[in-house]
Amino acid sequence: MDYIKHCLRGNLLLLLMLIGFNTSNAQTCFENLGEVSGVDMALYTPELNTAACELIETLPTNYQSQFKVFDFGFYALESSMDSDINELWADAITLAQGKSTYYLLIGKVSGESGIYFDYLVDLKLPPIFDPDCADIVTRKVAEIQTIMKSQNHPLDFVQNEKAAMESLHNVGNCEICDDGIDNDGDGFVDCDDFDCLYLQISSQLRDRKNGTTTRSSCTPLSTDELDIFENNEEYIVSWGYESSADVMEEIAAVGIGSCLGAALISVAIDYTAYYIEDYLTKPEYPDFWSVAAVDSVFSNHKFSIIGNALVNCVEGAFPITDRIKRYIDYAFAAAGAFIDVFESEWNKYKDGPYSKLEILRDKINWGVVLLKGSIGTFINMALNEKVQQITPHVMHLWNTNMGLLVAKVDKQFKSFWQKFQTTFNLNPPSGALSTIRTLLAKIPSNKWFSFFGDFGNSLTKLKWFVDDTTKKLNAWLKVKPHPNRVNTNVLGRRVEFDDLPPQWRKENPYTNQEMFDNDSGGFVASHTGHNDYQHEYEMAEAIAKSGKGVKLRDESTPDPNFGNKTPDAEIDGVVHDFKTFNSPNNVNGKVYNHVISAGSRSNAPGVTFNLQGNSATLASVNQGLDDVRLYIQNNGVPSGMAEHIGLVYADGTTKFLTKFEVINGAYF
Numbered sequence: 272m273d274y275i276k277h278c279l280r281g282n283l284l285l286l287l288m289l290i291g292f293n294t295s296n297a298q299t300c301f302e303n304l305g306e307v308s309g310v311d312m313a314l315y316t317p318e319l320n321t322a323a324c325e326l327i328e329t330l331p332t333n334y335q336s337q338f339k340v341f342d343f344g345f346y347a348l349e350s351s352m353d354s355d356i357n358e359l360w361a362d363a364i365t366l367a368q369g370k371s372t373y374y375l376l377i378g379k380v381s382g383e384s385g386i387y388f389d390y391l392v393d394l395k396l397p398p399i400f401d402p403d404c405a406d407i408v409t410r411k412v413a414e415i416q417t418i419m420k421s422q423n424h425p426l427d428f429v430q431n432e433k434a435a436m437e438s439l440h441n442v443g444n445c446e447i448c449d450d451g452i453d454n455d456g457d458g459f460v461d462c463d464d465f466d467c468l469y470l471q472i473s474s475q476l477r478d479r480k481n482g483t484t485t486r487s488s489c490t491p492l493s494t495d496e497l498d499i500f501e502n503n504e505e506y507i508v509s510w511g512y513e514s515s516a517d518v519m520e521e522i523a524a525v526g527i528g529s530c531l532g533a534a535l536i537s538v539a540i541d542y543t544a545y546y547i548e549d550y551l552t553k554p555e556y557p558d559f560w561s562v563a564a565v566d567s568v569f570s571n572h573k574f575s576i577i578g579n580a581l582v583n584c585v586e587g588a589f590p591i592t593d594r595i596k597r598y599i600d601y602a603f604a605a606a607g608a609f610i611d612v613f614e615s616e617w618n619k620y621k622d623g624p625y626s627k628l629e630i631l632r633d634k635i636n637w638g639v640v641l642l643k644g645s646i647g648t649f650i651n652m653a654l655n656e657k658v659q660q661i662t663p664h665v666m667h668l669w670n671t672n673m674g675l676l677v678a679k680v681d682k683q684f685k686s687f688w689q690k691f692q693t694t695f696n697l698n699p700p701s702g703a704l705s706t707i708r709t710l711l712a713k714i715p716s717n718k719w720f721s722f723f724g725d726f727g728n729s730l731t732k733l734k735w736f737v738d739d740t741t742k743k744l745n746a747w748l749k750v751k752p753h754p755n756r757v758n759t760n761v762l763g764r765r766v767e768f769d770d771l772p773p774q775w776r777k778e779n780p781y782t783n784q785e786m787f788d789n790d791s792g793g794f795v796a797s798h799t800g801h802n803d804y805q806h807e808y809e810m811a812e813a814i815a816k817s818g819k820g821v822k823l824r825d826e827s828t829p830d831p832n833f834g835n836k837t838p839d840a841e842i843d844g845v846v847h848d849f850k851t852f853n854s855p856n857n858v859n860g861k862v863y864n865h866v867i868s869a870g871s872r873s874n875a876p877g878v879t880f881n882l883q884g885n886s887a888t889l890a891s892v893n894q895g896l897d898d899v900r901l902y903i904q905n906n907g908v909p910s911g912m913a914e915h916i917g918l919v920y921a922d923g924t925t926k927f928l929t930k931f932e933v934i935n936g937a938y939f
């Protein structure tokens with residue numbers, strides 16, 4: 272296997288060099304070093320070349336001929352070969368360095384997770400900076416990576432690459448952090464410029480890792496602020512802030528968001544715990560969601576609920592160890608439960624003709640206080656234990672999606688409010704009526720129309736955000752209580768499955784079972800025009816178990832995109848024809864024919880073979896792959912060769928190979 276990987280890597284590097292050689296004369300500013308994702312870069316190269324030339328024109332004249340923009344699309348062949356990504360990326364960097372002294376290189380990673388599911392960036396800028404300049408390159412690499420990952424669709428990479436190039440315009444002007452001058456002309460001097468703040472943060476993170484201390488002219492961040500920035504760096508850097516104040520405001524906003532989120536979770540847990548406690552100890556207690564229950568719970572337990580919310584807010588905003596957090600939660604659960612019960616007993620007598628001592632000594636039933644307090648403590652601790660178990664999953668989801676979540680809201684409305692301030696040039700006076708009178712007096716009607724037009728667009732985007740969140744919540748409920756309810760890939764697949772239009776059937780006609788796999792997030796959907804064969808459903812459901820989305824296509828109408836033929840299925844968007852073996856005879860010949868000849872597989876780019884429920888052997892299938900390689904050795908790669916070849920083994924497991932893997936000796 273290592274030999275095959277070595278050969279594959281060597282052949283791929285040679286292929287990239289040949290591609291680069293053949294295209295370098297045609298492209299002056301931008302060059303694609305290789306593309307094995309299946310995307311036709313010829314369609315997008317002119318547009319990217321124009322953007323690259325615009326970037327180069329912003330550089331000093333003596334460096335313009337020495338700078339170039341490259342991109343490189345490669346495929347992570349299988350999970351066991353993830354380490355090879357680094358080797359292929361190193362090869363791409365070497366290739367870029369051989370073509371241009373200075374460059375921007377963007378790597379687009381495809382694999383089982385989809386086309387362009389990740390991006391790598393390497394940047395080498397000309398020596399146009401002052402030696403005392405802040406570390407612009409590191410910051411820009413982080414910013415460009417975030418820009419590239421902000422896509423909603425793989426083909427968004429074109430606009431994102433253009434945006435990445437634009438972020439480098441005039442990058443040579445940088446800030447020196449201790450000379451009292453606005454060196455880069457962005458309106459911010461020294462430590463007020465994010466260039467210098469980023470240098471300070473990088474130094475602090477490096478010191479924390481190495482146990483060293485570096486002196487800086489800028490005020491260091493606190494430990495909590497540094498933690499927030501480190502966990503959310505891509506999100507914060509992606510805004511492209513020039514002002515340190517804006518960055519610190521964003522750091523504070525993330526901390527507040529964590530605080531509020533933790534507080535809301537705490538309130539929900541406490542309400543549930545105290546409702547159960549009251550339900551068990553009081554006759555005829557109202558329903559869980561009723562107004563009466565909410566009023567009763569918050570009236571009787573306000574101290575604990577508010578106190579717990581404050582404690583969890585602090586825990587959310589300021590990172591502490593899990594052990595300390597558990598001890599704090601236990602202590603507060605016990606104290607809050609007993610204080611609540613005591614308060615309830617005290618209120619029975621406080622307005623009566625009794626002194627405080629009499630109430631404490633004679634009236635309060637301390638047995639009830641002990642019993643109810645113990646029940647409340649036990650319920651609270653049990654719920655907190657459950658929360659401790661799911662907290663790592665919740666925090667993982669928060670840390671990995673918080674930036675995207677906040678960005679979706681923030682990016683929709685932040686620019687809108689900034690435009691409001693700029694357009695109206697107004698600091699509203701205090702008081703609602705005074706504000707309205709001032710707005711009506713100072714702002715022309717055409718600006719009002721523009722304002723409400725933007726507001727309407729913002730409301731539309733907000734509705735989309737709410738609808739999208741609702742879909743994800745519904746998906747979570749449908750896979751509950753399966754452990755993968757915290758797996759974002761499974762939830763995303765569930766949303767995709769639920770959103771399929773009505774012509775896609777979601778139940779297997781032979782078993783009447785829904786064809787969604789909760790373990791992997793894979794699914795099968797069958798078009799109402801598909802010709803139903805049981806073995807095709809068995810193949811499709813086997814493939815879905817590996818996390819892929821399989822659509823059994825419409826076969827009622829000839830498809831002109833495939834020479835008026837009707838391939839069987841789409842597997843994660845790639846069209847395949849399904850082939851099963853009716854006998855053990857000539858299996859290798861059938862494999863050879865379907866891989867080599869597009870016409871024999873309905874002109875589909877992919878073909879998947881089936882060993883379930885028949886007597887064909889794996890050895891015969893692999894012999895067919897050897898026959899394909901023998902043909903290629905003698906005649907070259909045929910134009911109709913399948914790009915993707917799959918196999919459903921006799922035990923129902925699956926494996927997929929690319930054309931390049933087959934050419935380079937891979938077997939099933």
